Amino acid sequence: MIKNKALAIVTGYWKPNTDFLQEIVSNIKGKIVDGDFVVVSEKAISVAMNNIVDESTAKPSLSAKFIAQIWMPIVWGRFLGVLCRFHWKLLYRLRYYPLDVGSRHKQITLQYAGLLQSLMFGSEGGIDGSNLAYSYVSLPLKNAGEIAEVIRRHVVSKIGREVCVMIVDTDKTYSFRNFHFTPRPCPAYGIHSFGGVFSFVIGRMLRLRRRATPIGVAGFKLTSEEALEIADFSNRVRGFGSGRTVWDMAERFNVGLADVSWEMLETAKHKPIVIVRRKR
Secondary structure, three states, X not given: OOEEEEEEEEEOOOOOOOOHHHHHXXXXXXXXXXXXXXXXXXXXXXXXXXXXXXXXXXXXXXXXXXXXXXHHHHHHHHHHHHHOOOOHXXXXXXXXXXXXXXXXXXXXXHHHHOHHHHOOOOOHHHOEOOOOOOOEEEOOOOOHHHHHHHHHHHHHHHHOOOOEXXXXXXXXXXXXXXXXXXXXXXXXXXXXXXXXXXXXXXHHHOOOEEEEEEEXXXXXXXXXXXHHHHHHHXXXXXXXXXXXXXXXXXXXXXXXXXOOOHHHHHOOXXXXXXXXXXXX
């Protein structure tokens, strides 16, 4: 039987324009051996690459206002959220969805991810505001496989170890037997992306197995099941930094949803890198 062992690496907070290649190498040097998996958070890389958007500049359209004022508090807060078995605390937050901040957020998701993603209750199309300051949100990586290969080559050149590099998102992939699907775009090979909000609701209502989503893999040939296994294991070890959601993050620092500063984020423990080792 194959068992996984993992080490979550605590680093400083990766702000925009951080040299994440250097951060990865300096933090895993002396800790990896040939055959290890180096699993990196997609969001941490997106922020470091300045792949972020300031929602405070958005001008909400009528569609964005409708989603924030009607769809979120009523459809999600009182119907879909209940069907998807959300915790009472999340249902409460959805029923009192913030109109101004929420409308601006939905405008950005409409612009970058489209309608079916914007109808999600959060992390629409891989767009996420948790662990980011003020009104910033991170956008999903469109070339995660290529970035994973760049990281792998950098590790080989600087450390001389042959590893598998995997970039992972906390958004879930749902599995029905050997069929794996996710509402977020651009997952790794073998995982199907479609339907946006419909895919999410189906997965939750049917209580399908859900795991973190691998979006880029470089180094080893893996089946989709193996990639999902490693992605989810590393995600559980990593934790959620300053908060699982923007609500949790703001609650932790006792400020408004758009008032978390970069300095506050630096005080939390961040684990953007997880080393996974498989042993028989």
